[in-house]
Structures are given as structure tokens and as C-alpha cells.
Amino acid sequence: MRVAMIGTGYVGLVSGACFADFGHEVICVDKDKAKIDALERGVIPIYEPGLDALVAGNVRAGRLKFTTELKPAVAEADAVFIAVGTPSRRGDGHADLSYVHDAAREIAAAVKGFTVIITKSTVPVGTGDEVERIVAETRPDCDCAVVSNPEFLREGAAIRDFKHPDRIVVGTDNPRAREVMTELYRPLYLNRSPILFTDRRTAELIKYAANAFLATKITFINEIADLAEKVGADVQEIARGIGLDNRIGTKFLHAGPGYGGSCFPKDTLALLKTGQDHDTPLRIVESVVAVNDTRKRAMARKVSAALKGEVRGKTVAVLGLTFKPNTDDMREAPSIPLITALQDMGAKVRVYDPEGMEQAKAYISNVAFCNDAYDCAQGASALVIVTEWEQFRALDVARLKDTMERPVLVDLRNVYRAEEVARHGFAYECVGRPRKV
Ligand SMILES: NC(=O)c1ccc[n+]([C@@H]2O[C@H](COP(=O)([O-])OP(=O)(O)OC[C@H]3O[C@@H](n4cnc5c(N)ncnc54)[C@H](O)[C@@H]3O)[C@@H](O)[C@H]2O)c1
Numbered sequence: 001m002r003v004a005m006i007g008t009g010y011v012g013l014v015s016g017a018c019f020a021d022f023g024h025e026v027i028c029v030d031k032d033k034a035k036i037d038a039l040e041r042g043v044i045p046i047y048e049p050g051l052d053a054l055v056a057g058n059v060r061a062g063r064l065k066f067t068t069e070l071k072p073a074v075a076e077a078d079a080v081f082i083a084v085g086t087p088s089r090r091g092d093g094h095a096d097l098s099y100v101h102d103a104a105r106e107i108a109a110a111v112k113g114f115t116v117i118i119t120k121s122t123v124p125v126g127t128g129d130e131v132e133r134i135v136a137e138t139r140p141d142c143d144c145a146v147v148s149n150p151e152f153l154r155e156g157a158a159i160r161d162f163k164h165p166d167r168i169v170v171g172t173d174n175p176r177a178r179e180v181m182t183e184l185y186r187p188l189y190l191n192r193s194p195i196l197f198t199d200r201r202t203a204e205l206i207k208y209a210a211n212a213f214l215a216t217k218i219t220f221i222n223e224i225a226d227l228a229e230k231v232g233a234d235v236q237e238i239a240r241g242i243g244l245d246n247r248i249g250t251k252f253l254h255a256g257p258g259y260g261g262s263c264f265p266k267d268t269l270a271l272l273k274t275g276q277d278h279d280t281p282l283r284i285v286e287s288v289v290a291v292n293d294t295r296k297r298a299m300a301r302k303v304s305a306a307l308k309g310e311v312r313g314k315t316v317a318v319l320g321l322t323f324k325p326n327t328d329d330m331r332e333a334p335s336i337p338l339i340t341a342l343q344d345m346g347a348k349v350r351v352y353d354p355e356g357m358e359q360a361k362a363y364i365s366n367v368a369f370c371n372d373a374y375d376c377a378q379g380a381s382a383l384v385i386v387t388e389w390e391q392f393r394a395l396d397v398a399r400l401k402d403t404m405e406r407p408v409l410v411d412l413r414n415v416y417r418a419e420e421v422a423r424h425g426f427a428y429e430c431v432g433r434p435r436k437v
Helices: 010-021 033-040 051-060 070-075 098-110 127-138 158-163 175-184 186-190 200-231 235-243 264-277 283-306 335-344 373-377 397-403 418-423
Strands: 002-006 025-029 064-067 079-082 115-119 144-148 168-171 195-198 315-319 348-352 367-369 382-385 408-411 427-429
Touching: 002 010, 002 070, 002 098, 010 025, 010 051, 010 064, 010 079, 010 158, 025 070, 033 064, 051 064, 051 158, 064 070, 070 098, 079 098, 079 175, 098 115, 098 127, 115 127, 115 175, 127 144, 127 200, 144 168, 144 175, 144 200, 168 200, 175 186, 175 195, 195 200, 200 235, 200 264, 200 283, 264 283, 283 335, 283 382, 283 408, 283 427, 315 335, 315 373, 335 348, 348 373, 373 397, 418 427
Parallel strands: 002 025, 002 079, 025 064, 079 115, 115 144, 168 195, 315 348, 315 382, 348 367, 382 408, 408 427
Antiparallel strands: none
16 A cells, blocks of 8 residues: 655654555655654654664665655555644644644645545544545545544554554545555454444544543542552552452553643543533543643642752752653653742752653753763752653662762652662652651
8 A cells, every 4th residue: 555644743653654564655744844854864853662773674675755745645645644733722722623624635635546534643523524524625526535543552662552552443434445444454453453443433532532531540540649648558559459450450550740741631631622512521531631730730749848848949850851751752741840840949950861851951941951860869959750761760779869968759650669768768758658768
């Protein structure tokens, strides 16, 4: 199959490279010339484990190309994916569909022969109908089918997720489009990944329901963590105790500083807006959004408590800036409101992240960017672990103590054991576990 991927961001680049790896001929299109130039030089614009080798291998094999020219890429294609951004619209929180609509217009003007136009971007229910309307308006003679195929990959494990998905969701009633989609995903189908064919609106809503459910799971365990702290229980054992029940499952039950990232915050908000538009309030998701919003900044109070309220003028070291490990993505990262809150309390902030420092510069200011964890800890009165990168899981605690002003560890990801750090003379604060100082 000949595939054109419109939008070469996280999802477009990973999906494009994986489809090429399945043996399809893929051309990734982006308006961002610097991004395409970099890709043509073999430079990957994002940090995602394994992506550089996957891209390089498929470029070498002649199956993966990059361009800024949408028209010829689309004209040649059997399948055109829309993988552009759908950020929160400034002011009202609805998904901003302007990139999707613009892409649909450009694609419609360029298609030749029967073409399947597939929305991979996360879009509110009914967007497929609007894309179909735009296509018909732009090219009344166009022989196209508009399909929904939401993407469920996770940053940091994106290639594995794309190649071994729990399921593939395809929303279409068109038999010709169904054939094309089956062909595109044949290698996965052979691997027994289930393809769920639904109507288009159902497929669109599956994506939001999935993200809202996962965000709810995280927020639920975070609130249980708060209660566990008050009553002297251990949230990690509670998570295990409930997670081993197959009806609940162990995933997404790690208490922490609240969810962030490029998807959950904007998608939960967009789902609420869809609910409001259809006079169907989604009260559970409303609570999840509100609880999570306040949680991130509230984490600064944990730091303050660990410092017995004496934050002003003190140096706080923050380890991990990205919204999760193994990505350089800073979108909606919990570190951002935490750092701002610490600065509001009068703290001087030093930071370190293995991959996210460059991206972080656009989101945080008046902080010292450091070379590694130990450099970051220098002179600090508290060390805060915000993102659980592998290299922060086995820090030399004695070395940290030597370099810090005061031995205080605030572990927002529960990666250390209280007894272990206490043995080195550290005061220790974590999330939802009994505090042992
Ligand atoms: N990031 C994730 O983990 C993830 C997972 C599942 C779904 N999604 C969804 O996938 C979509 C894309 O997300 P992303 O994180 O890859 O976004 P991104 O911002 O990283 O990339 C989008 C790209 O599209 C390009 N673009 C915009 N309009 C264009 C046009 N008309 N022609 C060509 N290029 C154009 C932009 O320049 C940008 O490079 C979003 O709807 C998102 O919600 C993301």
C-alpha cells in the first residue's frame, strides 16, 4: 500500500515508520520545514527509544520518505492519514480542529483515484462527518472514504505499542475502506491483534472514553493515596491488593503527582466539552479534571512540609521534568506547576532531566539547568523526584547527602524505600505511604 502521513509529529512519525516497517511505501509530510530537513539528514526531532534505528532502516530500504509537499504525496497514495495536532483551543478547552480541517481541505484538493482518508489524530465525535463534508465541498467529484482510526500508543513505548497493540479500532461503514484498512494492518492482524470495526462515531468516542477511564484510574489511586497518608496505610500495597483483581487490573494505579502529557489533560477536557454540547454532563470526568488540576501544584506543599515550612530562600533540586520517563515531551508536565509553586514560595530551583532539558526551556524560567542528578543536588535543602527516569532509581544517597545543604528527599514517584533513605540520615516524604523519618 502507498501511504501518506500528514503531520510528522509523535504519532505521525512513529506510525509512518512502523507502517514502512510492515512493508508499505510511506511518505511523511509536515509543514515544518526544519523538522523535515532534520529527518532527511537522519536527525529524529523527538526522543523515543528505538525510533532512530527504525527510521534509518526503513529510509535505507527506500520505504520511508519525508517531504513538505503534500500534493504529490497525497496524489500517489491509497491511504492518507491525518496525524496533525488537536490541542486544547485557547479560551474554551474544546479540541482545536483547525489543523485537521486545513489538512482535510488540502488532501481533498490533491487526491487522485479512490483514496481512504483516515483520521488518526484524537478528534471529538462527529469530526469524521465534518471532514467528509469538507472533502465533498472542496472536491465534489472526489472518490474518497473518511475513516476513524484512533491511536493508542504511549510515548516512551510507542513502537512496541504500535506493533503489538491490545486492539486496533477502525470506524467505517464503507466496505472498500474496510478492505484497505485490513490490508494496512495485515501484519498485526496475523499477529492476532484484534481489529475492532465499528461505525465512525463509535470509534471516535472509544478514544476519549479510553483516555478518560485511564485518567480516572490514576486520579482515583491518587485520592486513595491522600487518604492512606492520613490514616497510616500504604497506597502501593492497596494498589496491588486491588489491582490483582482481574476486574480492576494493576496498570495505571501508581500514585504520584497527577497525570500530565500531551493527551490526558486535553482529551479529558475535550470530552467534557462534547458532553456539555450534547447536554450530557460527565460528572466523573469533571471531578477527575478538577482533582488532577489542583494536585500538581499541591505537590509543592509536600516539599514545604518536608522543609517544615521554611522554603523562602532555600534551594530545591528537581529531578525529572518531562511528563514521564523515556520521552522529551514537556506538554502539561506536573513539573511545571510544581516548579512555579516552589518559586512562588520563594525557593531557588535547580533542575535536571536526562532528555527534556531543551524542551523544558520553553516551559520554565529562572531555574538553574544542571548537568546531572548530583550537580542538581548541590547546595539543595530538598531533592524532589518528579519523573521516575531509570537513572534516578538507584542514586548514590550518601553522595547526595554530602553535596546537599540538608538531607531531605521528596519522592513523588515512590521509587525509594523509607527505611533505606532514613538509614542515610535523610528526611523522606513520599506519596500515600507511611512516613518514616
Ligand atoms: N503523542 C501521543 O502520545 C499521542 C497518542 C495518541 C494519539 N495522539 C493524538 O495524535 C495527534 C497528533 O499528536 P502528536 O503528539 O503527534 O502531535 P505533534 O504536535 O507532535 O505533531 C503534529 C504535527 O503535524 C504538523 N502539521 C499540522 N498541520 C499540518 C498540515 N496541514 N500538513 C502537514 N503537517 C501538519 C505539525 O507541524 C506537527 O509536526 C493528536 O490529535 C494527539 O491527540 C497523540
